[in-house]
Amino acid sequence: MVLVLALGDLHVPHRAPDLPAKFKSMLVPGKIQHIICTGNLCIKVVNPCRIEQLLSLRCECLAEEVHDYLKTLCPDLHITRGEYDEETRYPETKTLTIGQFKLGLCHGHQVIPWGDLDSLAMLQRQLDVDILVTGHTHQFTAYKHEGGVVINPGSATGAYSSITYDVNPSFVLMDIDGLRVVVYVYELIDGEVKVDKIDFKKTTTTTAH
């Protein structure tokens, strides 16, 4: 059993101050084996909490940079580049193999029309993956398609989107076990975290890797 955290489109601090506190309290280090992030973390800050050094004032480090925060949750972090990311080293697409599954990662602004399932399916064929994770629309979706899965974890901060109205913060946890993957969606609705579960089984029509 492998736990994979998928999230993206945080847009900190352009569109949201930080990850919701409720999410932060749920995400604890050591439980997750891989993190895949579709991108748009936005600005990279190198040394937060200088106040402590300067004035020996006790302060809670709220300005922790998203990238470093994710690293503390799990060192195996995969990120693709969103159109607002300052970090130029993030690739446009990325594939990785976890257990029996081949995963593809892409922010999604490159796939036109945005959020269009048939176009995403084309990218999935191109990357030749079982599970394709993309973002950009800020809308959580999970589709079974040609025996594969296309997932959009939504925006982890519930950031404003020109595509989706009334965005709720959401992220996805994938529990990969053999040929089975259970996708848990965590959505923050009116201050409460709602969890949904979607079950997928890998069929034989796709090639195993």
Place this chain on the structure above:
Amino acid sequence: MMTGVAEDEDKWLAAGIAGLQQNAFYMHRAMDSNNLRDALKYSAQMLSELRTSKLSPHKYYELYMRAFDELRKLEMFFKEETRRGCSIVDLYELVQHAGNILPRLYLLCTVGSVYIKSKEAPAKDILKDLVEMCRGIQHPLRGLFLRSYLSQLSRDKLPDIGSEYEGDADTITDAVEFVIQNFTEMNKLWVRMQHQGPAREKERREKERSELRDLVGKNLHVLSQIEGIDLDMYKDTVLPRILEQVVNCKDEIAQYYLMDCIIQVFPDEYHLQTLEVLLSAFPQLQASVDIKTVLSQLMERLASYAALSSEVLPEFLQVEAFSKLNSAIGKVIEAQPDMPVVGAVTLCSSLLKFSLHVHPDRLDYADQVLGSCVKQLSGKGKIEDSKATKQIVALLSAPLEKYNNVVTALKLSNYPCVMEYLDNETNKVMATVIIQNIMKNNTHISTADKVEALFELIKGLIKDLDETLHDEVDEDDFKEEQCSVARLIQMLHNEDPEEMFKIICVVKKHILTGGPKRLSFTVPPLVFNSLKLVRRLQGQEENPFGDDESTSTKKIFQLLNQIVEALSSIPAPDLALRLYLQCAEAANDCDLEPVAYEFFTQAYIIYEEEISDSRAQVTAMHLIIGTLQRMHVFGVENRDTLTHKATGYSAKLLKKPDQCRAVYACSHLFWVDDQDNLKDGERVLLCLKRALRIANAAQQMSNATRGSTGSVMLFVEILNKYIYFFEKGNPQITVASIQSLMELITTEMQSDTTTQDPAADAFFASTLRYIQFQKQKGGAISEKYGTIKLSDS
């Protein structure tokens, strides 16, 4: 030679101990044989060792403790002697025959202890006698230890109320009198030490004195333990007598230590009730006394006392604790004109903490304290002393920590005035602390007035306060600060659109003064805040504010145009292009065609004039095509202009594969699923054919430069686009065209000159698998795919 002195001292101490032990040995032998005469003789000789002047307080203490232990045994012996029939009165007389005064007085105190216990005379008389007799020793060190011995012996023999030594009606006065007298004499001896010996040893002497301070302070502790002292007695006698001694001794070390001691040993309730008397002593102390520490201690204690129970709060009000402390601080600062800034600020800071804890509801008190702080700082310019700076930060942090709501701090009119005195660097740190407090407590700043006040407060982060220093600012620090401002902008919110619009205007006004370096951080959050407001308004049929349209979406878009335009001063073309496209889509959602067109035009101008990096161009084209594809507000003419431009840009990208991909992406501009008037099959096909030509050209170019044709990847991608539009029902995309494209790819893949590309092979294989899947799916889609032949997959 310091080591020499220390070695000598060790020798003297060893000699003293040896002499002491030798005499103690004979004394024990005499006691064992009940020989009182010899016991007295040897004990006196033993105690003579304490007459030395050669030892430092530390070493003298060691010698004294050994003598002390021996004296306990002697006291037991005296007690047994009285039991054996020797009169205690005679004994009291007898010990006074000892030749030297110091041994005599130690022996007298020891017998005195037995005398009191015997109750043959009132305790008060014996104590009075002893404390008077001790005047005979005027050498400070010897006198202090002798009196300390007396204090030690008498502790449990005071004629306190309820004690077995309780005397007549005035018994408690007698007990107090005795202790205060001993205290007074000890303090005099202690102070005198300061004035003995050469001036160059002042430092050593002060160190030695501080080693002895607890001997003096012990008396105050004894006083605090006397049961019979009630508040009245404390107020009328005890405190005034102690303070009299403290003030009159005019000694810096003694005053500092004893004031602190008073505050520590007596109960807080007494302090509160005698506040006026206690505080009146402070301005009378020597100018060099570190009053801020002592007074802060007092305020801290009183604040914790108040926190203990709400029942004591009326007492604070009754005695007007705040105003008394406030005026005392003023007087102290006046009395000590040389007090460094840090002293005055520390006092203000302590008083503020006191006020916040004891009177949290009295914001006027807090503001008053800040006001007096401003008064103290005025004319001093920016504070450079780092300790004072820390105190100012502590002062300014206190209300934030107490109320956990910056809105409360904004009500304190003197708060920004105090902040003015921080140096620029600390000012920025303080501003960051304020923002962090807002973030931590999730404080929403909800009116334009408050936002204005807040931005005034944090102006150190908003603009350059001192341009000459700009180069020295650390890049990362700067970035962190600006990120916190960006986060702050997210916290400004009001449900009422009109007020929210005002807030946005205030923020805009401030951030536009920030200069190019800050704009790339502050513009995006303000843009998205405005777009959120647009979205809130767009659902409403009518403008809720009547016809004046003060907060119409049009107004917001005008504002947005100005805000994004400001980025050109940086310049930040990539960011500006993205924000213009976001605005265009929002205008589209509001059905404002001219506005949307204007934003698109701006985005195009930036693309043409400022985005030159080929990779940035590719991403920009994705965003332009992706956004344009979603626009439904444009009429035919505008749409044609924009799509024509977009396909033109696409075909002009630097790398052939990028050209090809952008061109086939443009096909989606002519075929939009949910718009029936936008299904131009022919132009879709034109795009795809153009993409094919570019893919061919890419192949040939590769052949010419590398000797082998490039990957078939682009062809497979275009094939997938054919399939896409085929499924969507574009009549221009025929089975034949798909079939021939598949054949082309197969041929190319089998050609010897083609570069092997496993990724392209896998893509083609999965595409064929997809076609197979669709053929077998059943229903209309399978029928559609029926005629496509899959040769050898």
